[in-house]
Amino acid sequence: MDRKQHIAIFTTASLPWMTGTAVNPLFRAAYLSKDGVRKVTLGIPWLTLKDQELVYPRNITFRTPSELEGYVRHWLEDRTGFKPTFDIRFYPAKFSIDKRSILPVGDISEIIPYEEADVAVLEEPEHLTWYHHGKRWKIKFRLVIGVIHTNYLEYVKREKNGQLQAFLLKYLNTWVVGIYCHRVIRLSGATQDYPNSIICNVHGVNPKFLDIGKNLEENHGQKPFTRDAYYIGKMIWSKGYKELLKLLRDHHKELSVLKVDLYGSGEDSDQVEEAAKEIGEFVNVHPGRDHADPLFHDYKVFLNPSTTDVVCTTTAEALAMGKFVICADHPSNEFFKQFPNCRTYSDPKGFVNETLRALSEEPSELNSTQRHELSWEAATERFLRAAQLDQPLKKLDSAASMKNFASTSFSMRSGVEEASAYIHNLASGFEISRRAFGAIPGSLKPDEELSKELGLATPTAQKQGSSTTD
Incomplete structure (x- = not known):
């Protein structure tokens, strides 16, 4: 039966932090859902109060995800002049003081159920996948699109031992983006190059x-x-x-x-x-x-x-x-x-x-x-073309497309990618190796505070459940 194409947008920041990845994916979700042709969900990070105080300006904090959602929607409606129809779902996250960045905790793909897993848009895909441990994005979603926002190499070059760090980071980014994304959109030529990527500014102006x-x-x-x-x-x-x-x-x-x-x-x-x-x-x-x-x-x-x-x-x-x-x-x-x-x-x-x-x-x-x-109308048109989403939904749902995205091919390229994904999944599954690559301590799974605030199963409950089934 025909149904609306579902696009899940995951981003690395949220208002009231006025950074590009808090603002631009928010507008993208609003304008992609405006015509009612597709269903859109925006996944944004939820921080505990302690981390909110480190990130959000002017002492603005939120007790619950619904309170933050109300703030985000009011801000957006005030600027667009219309009431957006997309959903907002929160994933657990922590703030890294040394990186001045919000990083995901656990497998954030879980906020989208399998029956809705058509298209995933990863805003800053390298950032979202450096420490990803869980379901492989390319397997869960029929199509995964990465939008490259940040010139990480330029920032790293300005730090101590910057040239060496940039050299290593370049290959790490290429590795994780290749594992997890089918298509890559670079906002400009200022970003590092990626295989099979396209340069297109898919951002508009408020x-x-x-x-x-x-x-x-x-x-x-x-x-x-x-x-x-x-x-x-x-x-x-x-x-x-x-x-x-x-x-x-x-x-x-x-x-x-x-x-x-x-x-x-x-x-x-x-x-x-x-x-x-x-x-x-x-x-x-x-x-x-x-x-x-x-x-x-x-x-x-x-x-x-x-x-x-x-x-x-x-x-x-x-x-x-x-x-x-x-x-x-x-x-x-x-x-x-x-x-x-x-x-x-x-x-x-x-x-x-x-x-x-x-x-x-x-x-x-x-x-x-x-x-x-x-305008954001033009930016949305450019995004749909660059991501090749201006095609009918049936092309994504066809058996041929499913075969391309499933882990069933024994070709050399597919085999290498499978092995590479396995190595990344293995390395990201241990606290020692995660910490060695700069992950936030305790970010493999949501802690009790994050779980409680987001209504997830708490670590204590998970342990009790597993003990009764052993």
Whole structure:
């Protein structure tokens, strides 16, 4: 009997942590389910109160998963203007302080029953599978799509022994993504390459920013830009602050007419503020705030020299609001080059020239085609094409497709992959080997606190159940 295709999206973060993997998969779920053609479930991590206090900003915490779900849905409805119909399910997770990341606990594929296991979308598949121990994604789901969000190699290179770490991480990522994903979408060429992958920006812009841009264009003659330039982003050196402050310090004479404001909060906030003071009064540092805040409407130029992003969300938001964007000529910015207000540079002289040129000109108004390209409607269309999900459901349900995804082939390639998956499953099943590769202690199975909060069988109950059947 015909039924709706089910897409299960798993991501590595949740609001109110305003990181890319908390926001973008949320919009993806909303727009994939908007037309009612398919059933969509979003799987997001649930943290205990102790971990919530380490991750979520402004002391926001939640006592129950339903309370967090209410927060997430309200935030999304406020920005999309419609009531999304997708389901939200929580998987157990813990926060890794040293990695500054949320990592899954146990076999998170279990939140989707077998009868719904059509398509899995793993947002940050390497992150979700480094320590995965349980059902093999390719066996449980007919199709597994990985969306590569993060340039992990670039971040690791900036750490101690960075080159060696990046070398090892590159092969680890290739290994786990190959084991668990049928298809891979890279948001830009800034990520590491994967076999049989496709480069496609499948992210859109929060519709609120497109509305802001349209309103500002309509009222531009009445209210011109009154501020020069700004940058907004998590205040850590690797997010472009080091590069930007160096450019401003080295060329402060040429840019003497420029006033720059930096907005952000993060581990390096104090150091960034001290470095900015040394440059002079034309650079000021402020706490982080929502990019949609009316304060930012007055700025004409968005400066973003970061090269660690894969596709920078704030760059897309600035373009949507009708601002000039000055960014590096880098693979992460390739998608943005189609917009006339995006100005790229390849050296410090180019940065100075493009910045001064932007200050002396007026941004172009976005036409309907450009506005659509930035939208989540267009991003969803690109995602469906890149994932080859714009095909009828019956093609996924056919016996031939099932055979391709099942572990029944004796071909050389299949045999090697089976052996590789077995080794990973074996290594991820022991606390000692998990810890050796950086897993959070006690993350093989949910502990009693996580189990209780998510309504799972507690470890104590599991032991009692097993003893009665022995």
